[in-house]
Amino acid sequence: MPRVTGIDLDALSIDQAREHPDDVEYILGDFLTHPFEPASFDVVASVATLHHMDAATGLARIRDLLRPGGVLAIVGLARSTMPKDLPRDLAGVVAGLSHRAMKGHWEHPSPIVWPPPVTYPQMRALAAEILPGSQYRRHLLLRYSITWRKPQD
Template sequence: MTVRNGKRWNHNIHYHPRILRAVPDGAQRALDVGCGEGMLARELRQAVPHVTGIDLDALSIDQAREYPDDVGYILGDFLTHPFESASFDVIASVATLHHMDAAAGLARMRDLLCPGGVLAIVGLARSAMPDDLPRDLAGVVAGTFHRATKGHWEHPSPTVWPPPVTYPQMRALAAEILPGSEYRRHLLLRYSIIWRKPRD
């Protein structure tokens, strides 16, 4: 593991600012789904008074709880944990949906979000070859540059590869479950979904 200038970088962290920019003004409660060792949850806490992180990996949650912050961490399954419906102003998730049934995960996030709240996701999907080859090669080149200039932090959480859902399938799921959501595919082999839950 190489981290330069005391800063962490990897493909997921690179897109944290997209999540943080989506936090709505006045948000009081945030949920980080698949929080790992809590880096995004701690960043969310700088903007939101009450932040909860949930993850199935015990080692990651133990590491998250070692930090001196007031984020609440839950060791458990996001899909089944008894959260109250419509109880969060912002729900964030980075590199987590491919660890679960994506449709079930999106629906659960939708249901836990308060009216007017924002869902912000950065995820991984499976490339479709040969169509995605040029885009993927560009992403590899860009990722190599970032690694060379910023170092690379290897997260301690379990990995799932390859992702079970393709990029077009994820776009279709977002359109179906989160009508009006903004889906974007990014250079560094990630996609993002931003959705504001209607108030009516």
């Protein structure tokens, strides 16, 4: 039977997650220092977290926590570089406003880090260096994604 673990430093976020009945083990703690066993996960998913820490350290920690053949999926935020990113950012703002108008806006309890410390090109380079063969994509709504399968030993 699959096991799912969620970890977050923010107590309010963990409390909010625990309000939903599920089979997830929630840990209030630091993903970088929590004593997980190396190579202990088949999948690691990260949503809007790497900009809260040193991105290189976070990517390396995820890499080390994956079992051989394990999959990484990240959706993150990075800092735009102007004027190059202006057209994409404007399109993202319009898409975000449209999305909120149709779906509403959810106020999360987590701390906000803005602007993100790493730019999109820097994140792409870090992913290529730390996760060779990873797929990096830039998205609307000021997001990027990284997917990667850890090679079999």
